[in-house]
Amino acid sequence: MKKAGLETIVGIFVLIGILCLTYLSIKLGKMELFGGDYYTVTADFDSVSGLKSGASVEIAGVEVGRVERIILDPKGNDQAKVYMRIRSGVKLSNDVIAAVHTSGIIGDKFIQLNPGGSDKIIANGGQIRDTESSVDLEELVSKYIHGKVD
Amino acid sequence: MLFIAEKLGSLTLSLLREMGRMVNFLFYALFLIVRSPGKPVHILKQIRFIGAKSFFVIFLTASFTGMVLGLQGYYTLAKFGSEGLLGSVVALSLIRELGPVLSALMVTGRAGSAISAEIGIMRITEQIDALETMALEPYKYLVSPKVLAAIISLPLLCSIFDVVGIYGGYLVGVKLLGVNPGAYFHEMEKSVEWKDVYSGIVKSVSFGIIIAWVCCYKGYFAGHGAEGVSRATTAAVVMTSVMVLIWDYFLTSVLL
Numbered sequence: 001m002k003k004a005g006l007e008t009i010v011g012i013f014v015l016i017g018i019l020c021l022t023y024l025s026i027k028l029g030k031m032e033l034f035g036g037d038y039y040t041v042t043a044d045f046d047s048v049s050g051l052k053s054g055a056s057v058e059i060a061g062v063e064v065g066r067v068e069r070i071i072l073d074p075k076g077n078d079q080a081k082v083y084m085r086i087r088s089g090v091k092l093s094n095d096v097i098a099a100v101h102t103s104g105i106i107g108d109k110f111i112q113l114n115p116g117g118s119d120k121i122i123a124n125g126g127q128i129r130d131t132e133s134s135v136d137l138e139e140l141v142s143k144y145i146h147g148k149v150d
Numbered sequence: 151m152l153f154i155a156e157k158l159g160s161l162t163l164s165l166l167r168e169m170g171r172m173v174n175f176l177f178y179a180l181f182l183i184v185r186s187p188g189k190p191v192h193i194l195k196q197i198r199f200i201g202a203k204s205f206f207v208i209f210l211t212a213s214f215t216g217m218v219l220g221l222q223g224y225y226t227l228a229k230f231g232s233e234g235l236l237g238s239v240v241a242l243s244l245i246r247e248l249g250p251v252l253s254a255l256m257v258t259g260r261a262g263s264a265i266s267a268e269i270g271i272m273r274i275t276e277q278i279d280a281l282e283t284m285a286l287e288p289y290k291y292l293v294s295p296k297v298l299a300a301i302i303s304l305p306l307l308c309s310i311f312d313v314v315g316i317y318g319g320y321l322v323g324v325k326l327l328g329v330n331p332g333a334y335f336h337e338m339e340k341s342v343e344w345k346d347v348y349s350g351i352v353k354s355v356s357f358g359i360i361i362a363w364v365c366c367y368k369g370y371f372a373g374h375g376a377e378g379v380s381r382a383t384t385a386a387v388v389m390t391s392v393m394v395l396i397w398d399y400f401l402t403s404v405l406l
Contacts, residue, residue, distance in 0.1 A: 006191070006194055006195060006198055007194060009198050009202045010194050010197050010198050010201070010202055012202070013197070013198070013201050013202035013205060013303075013306070014197070014201075014302075014306060016205075016306075016310060017201070017303075017305075017306025017307065017309060017310055018306065020306070020309035020310045020312065020313040021305065021306065021309040021351075023309075023313055024245065024309050024312055024313065024347045024350075025344065025347050027339065028241065028245070028338065028339055028342040028347060029342065029343060029344035029346070029347035029348070054343060056340070108340070
């Protein structure tokens with residue numbers, strides 16, 4: 001009886017602890033145990049200034065994936081190559097436009113996808129061709145001051 | 151003049167000797183865990199003592215820490231008009247820093263002092279000598295199960311602390327001060343990364359080792375009589391708390 005009590009108490013304690021740990025690592029830490037329901041697409045941007053890996057990818061304001069990593073394009077054309085993980089339920093047509101946006105004035109950068117009308121769908125590992133770089137607020141202001149806004 | 155040099159020399163030597171003994175003690179205890187961890191029932195008893203019985207004190211401190219973080223964070227963030235970030239503030243400070251450190255300090259006060267006193271009393275009543283006389287390894291019965299139990303218990307207590315604290319912050323921030331609940335959890339999920347959770351866990355594992363190590367060591371080499379035990383217990387608690395805080399700084403700078 002006494003030994004069973006010991007084991008039960010320790011069991012309950014460990015169970016609660018592991019539940020909390022799982023909550024932290026999967027829900028908050030975004031650790032993926034089953035990585036099957038995503039596919040990866042890439043996109044080349046002239047500038048992704050301020051975008052970080054882990055930023056969200058949105059269509060019409062709804063999150064459909066995340067930025068996986070950002071590297072300098074190995075082809076050497078001074079562009080940034082962004083790898084995105086998109087949920088597999090979301091189909092992207094091959095004329096979709098990827099744009100770097102900011103939420104709020106000082107908010108985080110995220111990627112906004114504007115769907116096109118084509119019937120062809122981008123497969124796993126495919127590339128988004130049309131991109132818009134992040135808007136540099138300082139550059140915009142200086143253009144305005146020097147009167148070069150088109 | 152020579153007298154000062156002599157004093158300094160003997161102080162340095164005794165300090166070095168003490169440090170060497172402590173490191174030896176730790177590595178021998180860790181080696182024994184790998185070689186023969188002992189009966190599971192010993193380890194279970196220690197987990198019950200270090201982990202399960204600390205649950206309520208951890209729960210209490212965690213909920214109030216989370217609540218005060220919610221209050222303070224709200225007050226500060228409201229100055230910038232970004233109350234929505236309250237979730238990130240509460241979760242990041244809990245997961246990265248406060249969870250591991252505060253749970254370690256609470257366990258030190260509750261279980262560490264008891265460990266040190268228990269082993270110290272066994273030392274002064276010559277029970278440890280009796281074990282040695284019977285050719286039984288005292289480390290195997292007294293030290294290793296405690297170290298292993300602390301390594302298992304501390305990360306669990308730390309994650310309980312984090313989750314309870316986050317909901318404490320939720321209670322104050324959302325229910326009392328009217329932050330948008332969606333914003334609270336969404337901002338939190340957006341800003342917390344796996345790296346943050348991981349560094350918190352690494353910290354609490356190392357704090358577990360420090361607690362069991364220093365408290366067992368101080369008790370094991372307690373002085374004579376009741377006074378020796380009381381001195382060993384005080385030294386154990388003070389030294390563990392200081393070491394946890396110092397080690398926390400260095401670990402943070404490495405893991406950041």
